[in-house]
Amino acid sequence: MECMPSNLRLAELLFPHIDKTPEYYETKYPPRNLPEGAIVTRIAPSPTGYIHFGNLYGALIDERLAHQTGGVFYLRIENTDQKREVEGAVEQILDGLNKFGLRFDEGATETKDRGAYGPYRQRDRAELYQTIAKDMVKRGLAYPCFCTEEELEDIRKAQEKEGANFGYYGKWAKHAQDTPEQIETALREGKSFVLRLRSPGREDGKVRCRDLVKGDMELPENFNDIVLLKSDGIPTYHFAHVIDDHFMRTTHVVRGEEWLSTFHYHLQLFDLLGWQRPVYIHTPHMLKQEGASKRKLSKRKDPEARLSFYLSEGYPAEGVVEYLLTVLNSDFEDWRKKNPDLSCSDFRFRPERMGTAGAVFDIDKLRDISRTLLSRMSAEEVYRGTAAWAKEYAPEFYTLLTRDPAYSQKILSIGRGGPKPRKDLTVWSDVPEYVDFFFEETFDPVYLFPDHLEQEDIRAILDRYVQRYTPDDDQQIWFSKIRELTAELGFAADMKAYKADPAAYRGNVSDVSMVLRVAVTGKTASPDTFAVMQILGKDRVLQRLNRAKEVL
RNA sequence: GGCCCGUUAGUCAAGCGGUCAAGACGUUGGCCUCUCACGCCGAAGACAGGAGUUCGAUUCUCCUACGGGUCACCA
Numbered sequence: 001m002e003c004m005p006s007n008l009r010l011a012e013l014l015f016p017h018i019d020k021t022p023e024y025y026e027t028k029y030p031p032r033n034l035p036e037g038a039i040v041t042r043i044a045p046s047p048t049g050y051i052h053f054g055n056l057y058g059a060l061i062d063e064r065l066a067h068q069t070g071g072v073f074y075l076r077i078e079n080t081d082q083k084r085e086v087e088g089a090v091e092q093i094l095d096g097l098n099k100f101g102l103r104f105d106e107g108a109t110e111t112k113d114r115g116a117y118g119p120y121r122q123r124d125r126a127e128l129y130q131t132i133a134k135d136m137v138k139r140g141l142a143y144p145c146f147c148t149e150e151e152l153e154d155i156r157k158a159q160e161k162e163g164a165n166f167g168y169y170g171k172w173a174k175h176a177q178d179t180p181e182q183i184e185t186a187l188r189e190g191k192s193f194v195l196r197l198r199s200p201g202r203e204d205g206k207v208r209c210r211d212l213v214k215g216d217m218e219l220p221e222n223f224n225d226i227v228l229l230k231s232d233g234i235p236t237y238h239f240a241h242v243i244d245d246h247f248m249r250t251t252h253v254v255r256g257e258e259w260l261s262t263f264h265y266h267l268q269l270f271d272l273l274g275w276q277r278p279v280y281i282h283t284p285h286m287l288k289q290e291g292a293s294k295r296k297l298s299k300r301k302d303p304e305a306r307l308s309f310y311l312s313e314g315y316p317a318e319g320v321v322e323y324l325l326t327v328l329n330s331d332f333e334d335w336r337k338k339n340p341d342l343s344c345s346d347f348r349f350r351p352e353r354m355g356t357a358g359a360v361f362d363i364d365k366l367r368d369i370s371r372t373l374l375s376r377m378s379a380e381e382v383y384r385g386t387a388a389w390a391k392e393y394a395p396e397f398y399t400l401l402t403r404d405p406a407y408s409q410k411i412l413s414i415g416r417g418g419p420k421p422r423k424d425l426t427v428w429s430d431v432p433e434y435v436d437f438f439f440e441e442t443f444d445p446v447y448l449f450p451d452h453l454e455q456e457d458i459r460a461i462l463d464r465y466v467q468r469y470t471p472d473d474d475q476q477i478w479f480s481k482i483r484e485l486t487a488e489l490g491f492a493a494d495m496k497a498y499k500a501d502p503a504a505y506r507g508n509v510s511d512v513s514m515v516l517r518v519a520v521t522g523k524t525a526s527p528d529t530f531a532v533m534q535i536l537g538k539d540r541v542l543q544r545l546n547r548a549k550e551v552l
Numbered sequence: 553g554g555c556c557c558g559u560u561a562g563u564c565a566a567g568c569g570g571u572c573a574a575g576a577c578g579u580u581g582g583c584c585u586c587u588c589a590c591g592c593c594g595a596a597g598a599c600a601g602g603a604g605u606u607c608g609a610u611u612c613u614c615c616u617a618c619g620g621g622u623c624a625c626c627a
Contacts, residue, residue: 046627081626149625165554166623194625220555230625237627261556261622284558285620294619326576330565333576355565358620362563365577375590415589422589482586495585513586525588 006180007140013184014144014195015134018127022135025128029117029247038071040251042107043097044244046078047089051096051307052299053361054256058283060324061254063102064349071251075107076244077121080234096307100317101345117248122240129235132243132273133195133228141272142228144193145175146186165203167224168196176225195229201268209267211260212252212281213354222264238262242269250278257282281351284358286327294360304361314389314428318344319370326369329353340376367426375421379413382425386412389428397432400439410535411438414527422527437521438535445522445544447551450511455552457506460489461515462549469545471538478530486512519548 041062066073106115113120136142205221228239287294297305325332390398415422436442492498492508
């Protein structure tokens with residue numbers, strides 16, 4: 001059957017416009033000149049809408065593998081399905097991945113492609129696919145199929161009735177044995193066709209295959225004459241994947257485990273074309289807990305499946321990346337504990353340590369990671385991160401925050417920098433509420449004084465404090481004044497004494513501090529009152545103390 | 553339904569024939585403390601079920617159950 005004259009004729013009939021050969025492309029896209037062990041990976045999203053959490057998950061693995069081995073990480077746009085293509089999706093993909101710190105060495109960009117193995121948009125590669133297709137026809141490995149949708153539906157029904165495997169194969173493959181004359185006639189009649197693989201597989205055949213994460217497995221051999229080129233001459237995913245990853249010289253294919261069920265198509269194609277199989281990594285899905293059951297994180301139903309969710313909620317991008325890393329490699333957390341100051345790009349990612357089961361998305365864990373990350377940042381970093389978030393998602397607050405950057409950074413520096421930093425903030429969007437009392441515009445006090453205190457006592461505390469307040473006290477003096485005041489009022493200055501016999505006192509030093517805190521911040525919970533007063537400055541402290549007295 | 557993948561606490565997970573079955577998040581008790589946020593010390597909480605192999609199974613094999621994925625001219 002191989003290269004029989006009739007096949008050659010058929011190839012010309014089907015692809016008269018194709019004059020290149022596979023060899024031409026082998027030369028055009030030579031093996032990459034990279035150091036031993038360098039890994040070439042790609043992320044290959046289809047431009048069907050906003051970018052998905054799963055894209056980032058896979059992209060992170062790709063990026064780490066490539067960059068930690070001195071390899072190449074590139075972006076390929078899988079736009080073979082024009083019906084589903086969404087305007088501006090490529091820009092969104094680029095923007096999204098960029099925000100999460102993933103940088104490409106080559107591939108599609110907003111404007112033109114970059115790199116020697118392009119074009120990187122599949123629709124621009126039609127000639128390449130058709131060249132391979134033509135060659136396969138010549139070799140008797142592919143044939144045109146003129147079945148209509150209805151005919152295929154009939155086949156399926158008949159198979160269902162017979163209990164046969166679904167698909168286009170064996171006796172069901174109506175057009176597999178068409179003669180050149182029949183084909184010529186059909187073409188002349190203007191019938192549209194798809195190009196199908198003439199699969200050499202047997203229905204009871206088995207094929208061994210390997211996945212770097214799941215290990216070795218035995219899959220049924222493919223016996224299906226799958227569609228290679230759709231009627232518009234554009235390949236299906238299966239055909240495009242094999243051709244692109246061969247000619248772009250991808251060494252490792254990272255993709256979701258939904259591809260496991262068509263894995264045997266791809267292996268068969270690689271073998272038939274005589275090309276070396278890449279290493280495969282099929283990643284488990286990120287799941288979502290819904291009631292008692294779990295399901296795949298859904299783009300449609302789950303807001304957290306969208307990358308934009310994290311950005312708008314104010315999660316720092318590195319936090320999301322770190323969360324993903326903890327899910328991907330369980331030893332990441334240990335590493336992070338030992339190396340709190342290193343960038344997570346210094347972590348050596350090991351695919352063999354990846355879990356094989358799908359993980360339920362755990363927002364509490366993400367929050368914890370984000371909180372710790374924020375607590376370790378400098379005031380300036382927090383300021384920058386918050387400003388960047390606010391600029392896009394909270395413009396009013398942005399104006400307030402950036403009016404006096406030095407002042408804002410002073411606020412954000414409270415309790416920061418020591419060995420046990422405060423952890424008040426989990427996400428950037430916590431900042432507005434956290435700092436609101438520092439700005440007159442948003443200072444909205446609720447005077448909830450300790451309710452076991454008498455009005456007169458509260459008044460006395462405020463009066464006496466106003467008298468002795470001096471803005472340049474250090475923390476020691478500041479607190480000793482509070483103790484003095486406590487004693488003067490007959491309150492317990494010593495908390496132990498108070499706890500031993502609460503009835504003996506009208507209040508204690510904690511109450512006095514609370515009165516001042518509430519007066520100054522308008523809240524019952526706040527960072528260190530001393531630090532707050534320092535930042536507010538003399539005038540505003542006095543003003544607030546007096547204002548509090550007025551409402552008594 | 554066929555085929556494939558999976559199954560250790562509420563969640564993420566170590567474990568790779570002999571462990572009192574790590575650790576983290578969450579929950580919770582306490583300590584520290586001027587509130588809060590930290591931090592520290594504790595607690596509760598798991599090998600889906602059944603056969604087999606073995607002196608011994610969380611670990612190996614098989615079956616069952618459950619969960620997930622996929623059966624397109626979508627990726």
